[in-house]
Amino acid sequence: MVCINGVFGMRMKENITRLGGEAVVVEDDWGAAVSLDKVEQTLKDNPDAKILAFVHAETSTGARSDAKALCKIAHDNDCITIVDAVTSLGGCELRVDEWEIDAIYSGTQKCLSAMPGISPVSFNERALTKVKNRKTPVTSWFLDLNLVMGYWGDGAKRTYHHTAPVNTLYGLHESLVMILEEGLENSWVRHQKNHELLRDGLEAMGINFLVNEAERLPQLNSVFIPEGADDAKVRSTLLNDYNLEIGAGLGAYAGKVWRIGLMGHSSRKENITLCLAALKEILDK
Amino acid sequence: MVCINGVFGMRMKENITRLGGEAVVVEDDWGAAVSLDKVEQTLKDNPDAKILAFVHAETSTGARSDAKALCKIAHDNDCITIVDAVTSLGGCELRVDEWEIDAIYSGTQKCLSAMPGISPVSFNERALTKVKNRKTPVTSWFLDLNLVMGYWGDGAKRTYHHTAPVNTLYGLHESLVMILEEGLENSWVRHQKNHELLRDGLEAMGINFLVNEAERLPQLNSVFIPEGADDAKVRSTLLNDYNLEIGAGLGAYAGKVWRIGLMGHSSRKENITLCLAALKEILDK
Structure with missing residues (x-):
């Protein structure tokens, strides 16, 4: 199901x-x-x-x-x-x-802010x-856990299943160390507080959220595109003039919402201040 | 077939x-x-x-x-x-x-000497x-070319299939630039010449190859373990004392051959000189 x-x-x-x-x-x-x-x-x-x-x-x-x-x-x-x-x-x-x-x-490339690929x-x-x-048999040799399980647990011996993407694993390790230093629960709180900061700013500009507050992810903010705004033009201006990338709407919401990510390292006050100010400048034009 | x-x-x-x-x-x-x-x-x-x-x-x-x-x-x-x-x-x-x-x-991690993972x-x-x-349908969404083909060719538009492992791709790009600078054919010649250098040194020590000269890969040298040599001990001494890793035999050749890789960046004269001298020191003991 x-x-x-x-x-x-x-x-x-x-x-x-x-x-x-x-x-x-x-x-x-x-x-x-x-x-x-x-x-x-x-x-x-x-x-x-x-x-x-x-x-x-x-x-x-x-x-x-x-x-x-x-x-x-x-x-x-x-x-x-x-x-x-x-x-x-x-x-x-x-x-x-x-x-x-x-x-x-x-995935490693979202709120862990590590390299994509694993x-x-x-x-x-x-x-x-x-x-x-x-x-x-599992159709994928790549993710057949019966074979991969040989790498861990009690009595696991050196096994040969694949060449590991070691460089990416080192990157992931460092990102996990950074989360450990911050504290995982603190990271959740930071994401929530930064969402609220963004929300307050967007709502003050008359921009509304797609998802009810109670069911809302702090790290992925879908908001309705304000009337009269040119979806693609606003996003490309944000990217080209302010170095800020926000996501387009998908499926039935293509052209109707923007998706503003506040994930991991990018969930920071200065990014939110910049995003709000940049959006205001573009929409006021 | x-x-x-x-x-x-x-x-x-x-x-x-x-x-x-x-x-x-x-x-x-x-x-x-x-x-x-x-x-x-x-x-x-x-x-x-x-x-x-x-x-x-x-x-x-x-x-x-x-x-x-x-x-x-x-x-x-x-x-x-x-x-x-x-x-x-x-x-x-x-x-x-x-x-x-x-x-x-x-693979990227062999003779391209790039990061493993792609x-x-x-x-x-x-x-x-x-x-x-x-x-x-292709069972793997991951490698369904019908979808991946959307990324290239005439008239290809922005498509959304996966998050690319961009960091690893940058690494691969650099390794390809290095091969272009050397010249691909020159790289093949270098691998062959270095194989011959290793071969001459090993044969002078009485160590023989598994594969006939005509069918031999220059980048992967399988040689019979000399009589009296302790397979695992020689390999671990090479690794621990000389920072050189060679491969064990596989399948029917486990414990019978060593596999000495001379791939990409590691196919260099100084590695061969070190490998031959180190093997000689260990085997003479």
């Missing part, structure tokens, strides 16, 4: 289909969180469902879903969970063990047991 | 099987090149074969196969070719267009036509 409330839920479904899986879809509006009630009802209606897949932080809209509650519902219905945490890791509360997330993947992943015993008990 | 004369031919076969393909295997001794006669005969015996897959430079043994001749045989028998050029690119003659290689993949690939029109005409 896969929850779709934006581009990356659709991506999950596409990958399920490509691998020959059958996907039962729970759909929610783009810009809203995944509905707990709908998920619970759909799980009841599909008692043979084995996995619940959802996106914690929808990068396409800036909506945050309740990963803790979704995992509880899944487990109460004998499902394991696969969670897309690409944009959440480091930017907002995410407790992999406490919330009993079974399989989770993220993907932090985590699997608990429940997920690994499922992988070990597969009757068909 | 897949040719196996070492670990990486076996890897190709494994990937074919994982993806649900049926593999007809042409086997040759480890340490020998792929036999042209056997391939030709097996293709005649299997007229429904659609793809010939082989490893140009077998990293597990140091054997070089005749990619040009294999591609000709494949095309004469209505097959397209998939070529593993991980260890050949930059280290020995490889002419993708002239030899009409249809699909080819390499894989240069190339596809010609014949290969792309096959991809475009697939009736089943």
Whole structure:
């Protein structure tokens, strides 16, 4: 079962289909969180469902879903969970063990502010047991955990599976050290406070958010493009004249929203001040 | 049809099987090149074969196969070719267009001496036509060329498929600039000359090569471990006392051969002089 409330839920479904899986879809509006009630009802209606897949932080809209509650519902219905945490890791509360997330993947280039190219992943015993008990081979040799597991755990010996992207791993290590020095919870608070700073400034200019405050990601701010503003021109002026890149809207929101990222190292007061002042200059012209 | 004369031919076969393909295997001794006669005969015996897959430079043994001749045989028998050029690119003659290689993949961390983590690939029109005409979806969203092709060619527009590993790409760019400055053919000659320097020194010490001179890769030198030498101890002494890492034997040759890489930037006279002198010191003890 896969929850779709934006581009990356659709991506999950596409990958399920490509691998020959059958996907039962729970759909929610783009810009809203995944509905707990709908998920619970759909799980009841599909008692043979084995996995619940959802996106914690929808990068396409800036909506945050309740990963803790979704995992509880899944487990109460004998499902394991696969969670897309690409944009959440480091930017907002995410407790992999406490919330009993079974399989989770993220990216290094979002709130970790590390080099793009690798993907932090985590699997608990429940997920690994499922992988070990597969009757068909994993189609990807690259991410066949049965082989990769040879690298860790008690009694792990030197194994030969792949050449690791060591330079990128060193970069990730440094970014994790920086988060450790700041404190992970402090990083979450910083992201939230900076979101509020941006929000106050944007709302003072009459610019409104796509996502309800309660379901809003601090690191990905989707706002409606003010009437009369030229979407592409504003974004290219921001980039060329102010060295600021903001994202275009996606799907049904293409041309209707801007997506302003405040992720990791870039979630800083001076960036917000610059962004607000630059937007004001461009829109006042 | 897949040719196996070492670990990486076996890897190709494994990937074919994982993806649900049926593999007809042409086997040759480890340490020998792929036999042209056997391939030709097996293709005649299997007229429904659609793809010939082989490893140009077998990293597990140091054997070089005749990619040009294999591609000709494949095309004469209505097959397209998939070529593993991980260890050949930059280290020995490889002419993708002239030899009409249809699909080819390499690695950045071998003779290009760039960062590990990305894989240069190339596809010609014949290969792309096959991809475009697939009736089943590519299982990997990651390497679905139907989507990735949106990035290049005439009339290509900005597309959104993945976040590129930009830092690693900058590193690759610099390594390609270095090869351009040296001249690609000059790089091949350097690898060959340095192989001969190593070969002369090793043979003078009574150490013999696994692969026949005619089928030998200059960048991967597999030599029999001299009688009485302690495989693991020699390798760890080389690493710890001389900062030189050489590879262990693989498969049937584990404990029987060493694999001495002379790839890219590391294919230099001073490394060979050091390696020969260090080996002599250790073996004389």
